[in-house]
Amino acid sequence: MTEKPRKATASTQSMMRIFTVPEAPESTLSKIEHALSEDLAGFLTQSIVALEKPLGEIEKDFQAYDIPMEPTFVSDYTEEMMQNLVAHSVHTAAPSFIGHMTSAMPYFVLPLSKVMVGLNQNLVKIETSKAFTPLERQVLGMMHHLVFGNEASFYDRWMHSADHSLGAFCSGGTIANITALWIARNQLLKADGDFPGVTSAGLMAALRHYGWQDLAILVSERGHYSLGKAADLLGIGRQNIVSIPTDANNKVDVAKMRAEAERLTAAGIRVMAIVGVAGTTETGNIDPLPQLADLAAEFQCHFHVDGAWGGASLMSSKYRYLLDGIERADSVTIDAHKQLYVPMGAGMVLFRDPKLARAIVHHAEYILRRGSKDLGSQTLEGSRPGMAMLVHACLNIIGRHGYEILINNSLEKARFFAGLIKADPDFELISEPELCLLTYRYVPQQVQQALSAAIAANDWKKVNCINGLLNELTQVVQKTQREQGISFVSRTRLQPARYQRQTVTVFRVVLANPLTTEQILKDVLAEEQLLASQQHGLLMKLQAACE
């Protein structure tokens, strides 16, 4: 019997061993894995420390910049990472952490993700993915059907066709939005006579050929920041993402969008795309999609709907009417890692017309040969993992009726929480939940009365002064609540119509976690009330400002 040496050493033998000898059942890592399988929620609660450590402190454990010369034993490494990394990660699945767009996950995705990683397929080409390719195409077909609801013959014909795509799978909504706008640009500036198209000749030559000064993308001021990134990347320029004001319900003002489209067109700037937001990340509202579809038809431009977060609500037959008009989009973004309960890294863009992705098709010599069914010929990413398997599993194991229950519960829980907030004289609901997202803030009753009086008296200076102090209060309460680690709401800044678009800092919650109970919601408010009451200095300033 040899004793375990204190230091690991590198030898051909020891290196072969890590590729051939699995973890022994009594090893540290095996025990952790076992604990994870037995009770994920318990594991996370026990392993992640509640009280937040400052980032500067955490960073101290990640200072070494040189790759260690000698190997480390798996058990030693694992113990270190449990302390330095896992303990200081974020408990995104906690039922009281209602500020995240990610939530608890179904148990079966954990073992299935291990199967996925073990198979290590690369979806870029059939040669490294085989059955994963038709599986991914089926997932895209199912999601396409959920959005567009075409007939059986449509899916029979196009779902597995080599030269067609019902969508593109990707790592997340940002890549999905970029893909949609890339297609829109290339479709608009396509080959024409001797002109080989923007794909080949570039944007400068394309604009010259078509005689336009510039391209523009119209979207609500609540559009996701990834659209600006797309405009930058595609050479369109961030200033050509034209931001259109929203109404009191955070929905884009279509009349203002039409006026802007007319102004741009008259100036020789071609409206390339109109983007409808189906669930803004800040307030959860949905743009008037049918009117946007009409406008896109009128200006003959691409109509993209960003339903990265809200698109999953189509699963609810009770509430899907909220997204009416989405079926008229040319392309739709939906993230599976948000309300479809799939782990991080699963985004999709769906195309109404299966020929749309031809605008970005590309081939290569040893890969993505013409006529092949390689998915990589019509995606922005190259090599990528078989995440579609986890979406496939969720769609099948949960089913439409299962999602109906989950989504309806989320939406109704948000309405319940909005009711709690409205019933409490010390809170102000800032945006009503249309899906399962809402915003609010803590405003003591007498401050609310002072605010109303100041508004009635048109004393906007006073309103501004009070709101400034409330913003400070909201910020400190949110930060302290997060640091204490019992519950978590996120925060953002809005410009509500009621306050003449003065900037207001708000709490933002997303009620997608099936494990969040009504009691937890009551506790979240009580904790905020308590934390606010401890801000004596700010409360005194507020009192003074109200007089």
Added chain:
Amino acid sequence: MTEKPRKATASTQSMMRIFTVPEAPESTLSKIEHALSEDLAGFLTQSIVALEKPLGEIEKDFQAYDIPMEPTFVSDYTEEMMQNLVAHSVHTAAPSFIGHMTSAMPYFVLPLSKVMVGLNQNLVKIETSKAFTPLERQVLGMMHHLVFGNEASFYDRWMHSADHSLGAFCSGGTIANITALWIARNQLLKADGDFPGVTSAGLMAALRHYGWQDLAILVSERGHYSLGKAADLLGIGRQNIVSIPTDANNKVDVAKMRAEAERLTAAGIRVMAIVGVAGTTETGNIDPLPQLADLAAEFQCHFHVDGAWGGASLMSSKYRYLLDGIERADSVTIDAHKQLYVPMGAGMVLFRDPKLARAIVHHAEYILRRGSKDLGSQTLEGSRPGMAMLVHACLNIIGRHGYEILINNSLEKARFFAGLIKADPDFELISEPELCLLTYRYVPQQVQQALSAAIAANDWKKVNCINGLLNELTQVVQKTQREQGISFVSRTRLQPARYQRQTVTVFRVVLANPLTTEQILKDVLAEEQLLASQQHGLLMKLQAACE
């Protein structure tokens, strides 16, 4: 005791259960997971069928386009997927499958990936990743140090600095290459006086401002297809990726690149970037990086090195001289999911100058606030998983010395295989291995003699005729070998100098799997010889062509 119903039903209770009740140890999925943990290689070998099923047959199991109404039991779903999906996936880890860039993985990445999925962090912002953010920055720092080898003070100062990035983590090499060229474009067309920069104003306005007709990117004809995709996406245009011929060793001809750069500059086209390939995907060769660095300095353009596959060879102190000059690059792409043995979905681009990524920096209201350490403000992707954790694990557990052994073994195994091929009179080595990739083909001895004679006699028509038949033979042997499922080599097409750049189809192998033995390599050649000998028709035509 109630009997298990035959059909799953959706109820609030059953839906809550999938979020709270882990798989029972005796469940199908738990058993599979256990088998996977006990012996990954055995699981894959037993679960994946050897004999290839035609794709059309596989597709039959993925026809349903509607999301099922009712839930499915996890065990029923799992059994179905073991048959329809897992059985017909690709055994990328098999030691005899030497045509893939992915190979066997160390055992510890499986349980660790389960921890990663269970934690479900989102690296876009601190709020959903906390300790994963400094961990990812450390991984980028370690890889930066591997490439650029700066001093301690450099890493102490920049590695965790909010406004700086030593690199960007992403899903793979394609996104890494696009990110590098996006930065190069924005850096070149930066804000200047009243001009707000390409980011804001778009490409047309930027080219007008700077007075250039177009931008160009210079790269070897062996450059990866993702560069064309980047040129398309960035609005530069595929025809402005200028493809430069390579020498007999598949290395870019620097004199020709200089001539091209001069021609473009004279025509008012600005050379935006020079890309050096450090390990071409088709032949594994490395461009003369020091000369390319000189050329980039001369033309004052960005110098990017695509080491997606080959960059990991820097781990070998014995062979890293092959990549000399890489430390002069402005940006370098390296995939961890290739020769660093990390599962699919881990790419990186590293920046010599920590300020470089400012050219693509972006902020938003509720996220990526100015001054925050949110990684998402300087990445192309938005939400993305904590894959950096698996790279961190491999770097620490394997260590420099461990990788040294693995990389050296791979390179030396390739040299051994090249020796086998050269010693066999019926095979022709097409490209010598510089790293661990080589290409070859089966050419019976008398055909080789006839080819040599025809070349000596300058009878290129005859050479062309023979090569055409050999191409058919190579293609059918490769396809049959793959379908039989005992071993796998990939195939590509090259234009070797020896054949006056006639197109030649070749077998391509990547010897990165530590479990591939010398005996397996001998068996692969024997199998190819046997399969070729069964192609009676083609062999007779070849015989006739040689006369």
